[in-house]
Amino acid sequence: MLEIKCPFCGKRSQNEFAYGGDATVKRPALGQEVSTKDWDDFVYFRDNPRGKHSELWHHISGCRQWFKVSRDTATHEIFKTVRLEEEL
Amino acid sequence: MSQSYRTKNINSFLNKSKIINFKFNGESYLGYEGDTLASALIANGIHLVGRSFKYHRPRGFLGVGVEEPNAMVQLHEGDRSEPNIIATEVELVEGLIANSQNCWPSVKFDIGEVNNLLNRFFPAGFYYKTFMWPKSFWMKIYEPIIRRAAGMGVASLTPDPDRYEHNYEHCDVLVVGSGPSGLASALAAANNGAKVILAEDKAHFGGSLLTDEVMINNRPGTEWAEETIKHLKSLPNVILKNRSQVFGYYDHNMTVMFERVSDHIENPSKYAPRQRLHYIRAGEVIISTGSIERPLSFGNNDRPGIFLASAANEYMKIYETLVGKNPIIFTNNDTAYLSAIEFKKNNISPLVLDIRDSSSGDLVKEAQSLGIEVRFSSGVANTKGHLKVNKATIGKLNSSKDSFIDLEEINCDCICMSGGWTPTVHLSSQSGNKLKFDKNIDAFVPDKKKQKETTVGSANGSFTLKQSLEEGFQAGFDLSNLITLKNIKTEVPVSKESKTETHEKIWCMPLPDGENPKRFIDFQNDVAVSDVELAVREGFKSIEHIKRYTTLGMAGDQGKTSNLNGLQQVSNIQKKIVPEVGHTTFRPPYTPVTIGTIVGREVGNHFQPTRKTPTHKWHEENNAVYTNAGLWLRPRYYPRGNESMFEAVNREALNVRKNVGICDVTSLGKIDIKGPDSAELLNRVYTNAWMKLPIGKARYGVMLREDGMVFDDGTTTRLSENHFHMTTTTAQAANVLAHLEYYLQVVWPELKVNVVSSTEQFSGAAVAGPKSRDLMKKLFPNIDFSTENFPFMGVKDAEIVGVKAKIYRISFSGELAYEVNVDSNYGLFMWSEIIKAGEEFGIQPYGTEALATLRIEMGHVSGPELDGRAVPYDIGLHGMVSQKKDFIGKRSLEKLAYNDPERQTLVGLVPVDKKTKIPEGSHLVEDDKVKLPNPKLGHVSSSCWSVEYNNPFSIAVLKDGKNKIGKKLFAVAPLKNISILVEVVPPHYVDPKGERVRA
């Protein structure tokens, strides 16, 4: 079980959090023309890197804030956790 | 022969004033407080414990603790009956009942023993080879036979009456194992101000200090251990846990330990659990798990009475028990001489056979000076004795030690063997540590760490006391200082121990000429030298493959005594060195853990929380039958007298259609939405328009996922300009909240909106039926309920006998209906007031079944239709999709497949015979007689008995459904052998124009 540092609450066990996927994905802006390829990339396609990965987590049994985590997908090492508006 | 195998010497560990009665295989025996089941049985001369897994060979004890591979018993009887318990780990307690397992009809006469006589038919890979063909034989013939023959113990079929607990701990330094290096680590870390947990598997702290003859600070090692433990106990920053096994090491220094809290207590406290599982998140973990002695392989080395030498020593020193009175000590190193000396101290003269040509170690010299006969360059070739060893064939080895020069048969009643020591690296391996081979000790030791762990003492291959203490004190100080920064060092005590000489690198004896007895490596899995040879001969090269083919080192044992001997054997055959062969992966749990401990309190009603609405008491008093809606308990129906469910549901639904009904809708998800951009948020998450919703009005909305699939639906009300009250389905309440939070925080942080769940804050009652308006007028005399003043989708503030309420004119049943919400504290009060006032209108409560009937008749979609596979068009919601604005998931609706003109859509179904109910999940097909696969046109999502028309009615999604109205199809459920001729009708079966809700 991972230990994740919520930027608002501090270190907590993984079972308080929900995983939220790749943090670098940007939703296309509303009301704009989006090509089918770009839209499908946004909805369906994700990289699955071995190693460093920027991802979103939700402190669902805590402060209910979403935040960003830099984690190694192979070793589970967590390098950094930051608020959404901060850079990883 | 009651306890005739007790030592003359006494110690402080057994309490002989407390005699304990216990039963083994139906016979009564006596033991003492402080005994284990193993030591008490051995003290009574009982060595035959069970039968081996594959060959059903008689087996006894090999070890004295967790390393024991053979002596598994069925413990207790009835609902506490437990299989596969290691007898060396069971502390004796009054009235204990244990039985042999894996034998039939008895341990002394076992029919499966023919497997042993036929053992040439049970070689490595036997199961793979024999049972490959034909496939159909597996289920019917092979598997039952294997299960019967290879069965281990039997699990109880009744619920476990004991209680188990989970506990979470955090500490700076966790020390696993309380031998010299563990005590040193804990002491150094604790003195330096760290919060320390010291875990010890056994009942007594001290590890090898309790059995080795060493001096620390000029006093016996046992005294230093005692003093150190006393000191640690006095410190507020130390938790000491005996009878506690750390069995798993997971990510981010999460370790898991199980504690045997009450097993050893005759009358345990009612309030104490039987066992406890501790999740320990440690800053640093010091692994001081010690080492396990290696067995030697020789002919028939698995007979009862053949022990590890260290086990024999510990039985004498801790348990005052003799494993025999005519022992042979067989060794390739010095440490076994400790046992020889201990036997001699009990006036028993052992014969020592040493594979080496000589040794001048301190212990060897001491043994010789005590008059113990030592024969060098010698070994055991074979043994005899059906149910217990009684003879050994021994002899001198030739100079290359690959054959015996002369052999003789001598009497003995036990053989105590030692092949040196294997560091217990399971935990560091589990932590991700790569192991390296240390050729000085011929074993693997931890190498490069991945997590914050450090291995010390003999677990690290440091076999001298001096090294162990130094490493322990160093690690305890260094690691605690990273955390406490206090720089308080503890002085390393002066130690004195025997000097030892190196071992001989031989662990397997040659076969006696002309004989081919089995030489076992893995006792638990019945793997012998010949099995490993066969596997290699058949082309298995990788150690991981050999492990699986032979079953070497698998299962509960995890290769504690067999791992290195197996690797050594493979490397001998492959003419490689052991590190080139590599090693298999150690996996948790290190020792078997009871299922009860893993589950903890999460059994029965505690498996998950049960959520009850404020009105629950009323439902209870009115005979409600419940259904689980997520965690909620919702009334399903309220039977009266002898009513069946069918009758009750029809009565309740019909009463809503004719009079008025009341339904508890508290469990619906509610979300309070506030902020200047609230309307904008709704406009983005719902498919329809929200900007112009007037204050005091509700609107129905549908949400999609980004992939275009319908996610949830519900009504949302504008309470004021910047304040909305959203409702969700019961099932999706939590997901919708997380969805809104995601978009507000991650995607559109510029929106000024706050969302919070208010599900628990309000209690809701739906009042539905043609007479609902009259009832509402009576309840709220100050409100004008005319449609002009209070139309469908209108909202009003009100008071019900002084309690603030909100009335929403919304309807799920399709009838004229109102929903009343009050503060949850008044939920029961409101409900009772409505029931009281409704009596004259014939009010009846209705449950989820009648609710389903009502909405299905009206063609309203719900959970079964919103199954995550439907775009709005599929389920008749395309009218809800705005063409003018963008929203979540809209772009996906442009996909070609979602605009296929033949795409499935929502329809109604009526059986042509108007009688046969259509099972939900049935497939719709053109012809029920064609050859399979029969093309599927759609499926039945929801079924009910229409109370309006008094015949079955279902809704379904059907390919090109809107052009199939009036057509006849078959609804088939092949598993149930059901085929029903149905007619396709519009989904809105009752009140298709929706006049009633607007009445």
Ligand SMILES: [Zn+2]
């Ligand atoms: Zn938090």
